[in-house]
Amino acid sequence: MKINLSIKRKLLIYHFFIQTIVLVIFSFSLYKALEISTLDKLEATLKVIILDVTDDLLENEKITQTLLDEEKEYKYEPLYIRILDNKTHQKIIQTENFPSNIEHNDDYLNNLKENIVTFEKQNSYLVSRIKIDFHGEQLVIIEAVTTKDMITSTLENLLYIFGFILPIILIFAVIGGNFVIYKSFLPIENILDELKQINANDLSARLKTRKTKDEICQLINEVNNLLSRLENSFERISQFSSDASHELKTPLTIIKGEMEVTLRKDRSIDEYKEALKTSLDEICLIEQTINDLLFLAKNEKDLIIDKQENFYLDEIADEAINELKNFAKLHKIEVSFVVEDSLELKGFPNLLKIAIKNAIKNAIQFSFENTKVIVKIFKKDDSLNISIQDFGIGIAKNEQTKIFEKFYRTDKSRNKNSGGTGLGMSILKKIVDIHKGDITIKSIENSGTTITFTFYLK
Incomplete structure (x- = not known):
């Protein structure tokens, strides 16, 4: 059965097991280090004793004259000493109570080198040996033996400490x-x-920020950024719903009213055509409004589907003018195109084409008949500029800052004869903002308007 634990519980369990493993490894290492250290100390003591026995032996003329009293001399207990004949491996002399269970291997003893101290573990004893030449008469082997009680007691004490600590x-x-x-x-x-x-x-609402610059602070900042993006998205959705319901209500009401009036009695074919034409115009306006609203509701990332590329602004402007030639002819407007500087610009040509078309279309719509719209591209300082100048109704000074608001129409253009949705300038501004550009407007009522886009080259 799978047990679901909180992350804190899991971390605590992991911490416990890691600490246990670390302590076990540390304890084992300390145990082995102490064992080796104690054994080295014991071997060093036996080496000193056996070398002292060797000196005492060589000072005598006969082996049997040697007093094996190092136990008392060094006050080291227990200590057992004996001297063996190198050939027969029989004892020559030994201390009292020398352990009877100390064995020796003949091959091992035969392979001993002279004047080299060796050590051997036997049961609970530690045996040290050295082979020497006794006055050139014979080779003898000296054995010094002690128990490993010192090692055992030290390690047992350590285990007791570990068990408690x-x-x-x-x-x-x-x-x-x-x-x-x-x-x-x-x-x-x-x-x-x-x-x-x-x-x-x-x-x-936002999370409270911290003064520290740790990971928690970074998490809070990222969550706040996420909330900001969500808030913007919700606002766009809410604004879209509000704008759509507001702007679609009027044309739908017109269509409904037109149909109701037409169906009250039989009409002539021309009357039916006129009703259908009015309804179709309103449906086209609804379609354009929905498309414009969807464009404005998109994030910048959703609009930028292509990578930035280098292009000539005059080529994009020329394409936009050509696509609006019939529209200009219908309004009896001549579009003049002036290129003073042809320079490359880095950006999104498809989006900029939409912005330029919206600006030129507005200029055509609100110009007086039989006048010009002048499109001009020029360089100024470190920027590339495109201006659209018309000779029309103009914009009142107090309304110039409002024309980029959604559905805003100046008083003189509030009627539907213009065919616009009131969203063109909002779309235009959004595209220019994507390109980090600026928009300036100069307008005089009943004289004309000049709108200029500024794009920075550096």
């Missing part, structure tokens, strides 16, 4: 680990509590 260390490690985990997760729990208070009805 390790559980206490683990308890404190778990308590400390739990405290560290609690303090580490406290900011995250605070973030969760704050996030629970945020809902779709109020996305303006």
